[in-house]
Amino acid sequence: MHHRAPLAAAGLAAVSVLLAGCFASGAGDPAGSAGTRIELAMMQPPRSGLSPFSDDAFKLSRWSAAETLVTLDDNGDARPGLATEWRRTSGTAWELTIRPGVKFHDGSTLTAAVAANTLTRAMKAVPKPRILDGVALTASVAGERLVVATETPDPLLPQRLSSPQLSILAESAYAADGKVNPVGTGSGPFRLVRVGGTTSATLDRYDGYWGEKAKAAGIDVSFVPDGTARAAAIRSGEAHIAEAVPVSQAALLDAKTISEVPMPRTNTLYLNTKSGPFADPAVRAAAREAIDRGQLISGVYENRADSAKGLLGPALPWTVQARQELTGRVPAGRPDGATITLATFTDRAELPEVASIIQQQLQDAGFTVNQVVREYAHIEQDMLAGEFDAFILSRATVLDSGDPVAYLKSDFTCAGSFNIAQLCDAGVDQAVRKAEAAEAGEQRRAAILEAEAAVLRTDAAIPMLHERVIQGDATSVVGSVKDPRERALVTAATHVK
Template sequence: MKPRLASLTCALLLALAPLAHAVTLKVANQGDAVSMDPHSLNESLQLSFTGNVYEPLVARDKKLGLVPGLATAWKQISPTVWRFELRPGVKFHDGAPFTADDVVFSFRRVAGDGSDMKSYTSSIKEVRKVSDLVVEIETLTPFPILPDVLTLVYMMNRAWCETNKAVTPVDRRKGIENLASFKANGTGPFRVKERQPGARTVLVRNFQYWDKVDGNVDEVVFTPIGNDATRVAALMSGEVDVMEPVPLQDVARLNTSPALTVLQGPELRTIFLGMDQKRDELLFSSVKGKNPFKDVRVRRAFYQAIDIEAIRSRVMRGAATPTALMVAPGIRGFVPEMNKRLPFDPEASKKLLADAGYPSGFEVTMNCPNDRYVNDGEICQAVASGLAKVGVKINLQAESKATYFQKILSRNTSFYLLGWTPGTYDAHNVLSSLMATPTDKGQGQFNLGSYSNPKVDELTLKIQSETDQPKRNAMIAEAFKLHADDVGHLPLHQQALAWGMKKSVTLTQLADNMMFFKWVTVKP
């Protein structure tokens, strides 16, 4: 063999060496990640999946603690200014270096039109470049939990976005797509090899990744399987290695299999109902000329018509914890003494409706996903059944999240179901995103029924800046009480996680339901 040919052959063998014993992980979920654009949808599965491709400045470890990500260090240099030192030597999947220009661009993109992540930047006044590897973030007011807020703000490459006409995010409300919907160029441990929306997405290892990978997976094949029975059959037959969620009725059966196991744990997500409280007339109701949800008596009547214990025991088979709060235990600011639901009382509900001028009830459409949360369609059916008993006829529209989110995020709804995990693990996120009066800057972005209480808004701003923890907790409790007295939303429960997998798979289950493939090991 000639020397040059020999050297080329060796180089080729070295390039292919990582693939010689490639390990493939086959994952199924009840729904799909609806886009590869990391700023297009503020939803856990979406952020979990794209979080394997893109990365934030500040990351989280296996215990959800803050750790350096694309920033190696950060500090407050004044009450409203934070300085972030960027990690040197990081490259995007196309080989471009990661710099401060990409950070400034990414934050501008997140705060811009079409972004579903605006709520994470609503407190930010400016992001500026100090040098190629240093940026400063200035907030509107002192914001001590800024690093927590940044863990879901993923960095994109400015030049790639400009070249591919993806400078603005995919707008899920308008159904607008661009190349970032299907292609990706992140800094993460995996890159997108193949994207077939609704069918399958293939990720492969980024062997130029800057960090150590605590796992052995080289390829991930992600398949959405909406039907519960089909998803279980795929796991039992070996067609997939990991799937979630496990249908509650199948947990015990899968646990008896010698080759399978179910990993269960509490989730920080709260499932709740929202109501349009802004329009003078509901879009989808038999009531004309007024909006019944503007009356607190009607909202309270709906609350007391819901048999939460029946939902917990029958629909959720015990795998749910009823709640009166919009945050779960484990979230900073949770107030255990306030976690007492209004009693289930159909007679009281009927009286409240009569007092509000609806002695015979009324008709309203309820929007619900059927492939996003655990038994979400069945939960909505149970709610509809309870309301029917007090005279409220629910026209239930259950659909795939692929179309559901587009509908409700555009506020094209009167009554809806949603789940929420605070990405900051702090109560301020819920107050700012779900309870504060909506603005065009991202505040109240997911307050889809436009609940509004000026005192809650005032407290939310104060909580954002307060560093005295007891004082801050007292303000959080006050805001939660105002919201509860207003019956601003109808909290239901925190669901439990249930991931099914082969016993040959080792992974980390986080309470926020994020699945990071760099922490997965598949044994032969």
């Protein structure tokens, strides 16, 4: 086990000093072998003590410490995980076969009862895992199989079970008071052995793993909120892998050490369809025609983003392959000097700059534009209440199930909980309901694209660009995963040559 001082956030002047004590083994050591430990610099520290019922679950997944019953392929289709197969036994019930021979890191064995225990505790957790919002789920055992039932039909249940927030842990992980301890209780190829608060974590190879044994001896994690410091760790050779390298730092790194991964995140201009100038569809169309995406991509994102042709982007390859040319759009009208309020927030550093460029583009098209920029916590309430004519948001379009229907429903239906555009359109609601009810696979994907087209025809939201995440890898790293969903990073195959 490695005990070391964490790589802390720092200004440029202190970066080199900090790096010296951050990682126990030199990432640039030419004598490294397949048994070398992987030094990993991550952006966000744990927020909930690495509870799998929180967003911290994605860290356990990216470290290959915890596993789920189901996994997803590139198209978002369900594939075997800790469950080898499943079948729908009724409109509301599914039966899953549990993979034999799986040992948890505490030595206990995976059974249907153990899996049912995790799902039952997830349903009772406070707060409940986001993947279970609005879902009433029960888990039981029939013979040696796991039975999962929902109150209403859920065609997406297998995909739901792929969420890292439903990672299956040994029964020893769960305390009577509801707390969950993932240390030594997962089932992946790496065993979590130590958590250093919000600064570090240590994982060792688990030789009892049911699948391919890990090629690396372990993972030493440092939580490094400062993007400049994460990039510096790759540049100096102190880290093997660094996640989320800022665009501004990417140009400073050797091109061989960075990779860009399309994210299911779209920078979108939401227009208030209920009140103000944008209640007129022709005026919304005028705003649509005013947007120059290329200027945003080159000027703000340094060409490290993709121009948006729809709400859903290249992180979901099937959307690019199957999307049809959009017809039936309202022609653009004349703004005639209409005064609008354009808002965004400061928490994502690039958004104020995007807002300034959009403000100029709209003014050039004939609008009079006032701009409001605040911290997100101080603007969200007004944003959701429709206080602004236009709002710029970097929005995740695929949530925990790997399916975009939840995003379309929350953002664009009459009863949507995140309906910034105040949109209430019967055609959109009908299309989203159809997508929500469709079976997983080609049928559902086709319905999703129909719903996307219905939203785009309203011009309630103007997708501008799809973001990418930039990952740093030392040239000695083999097999790190570039995952748009940010569920995988270090796997059993990842190692240092």
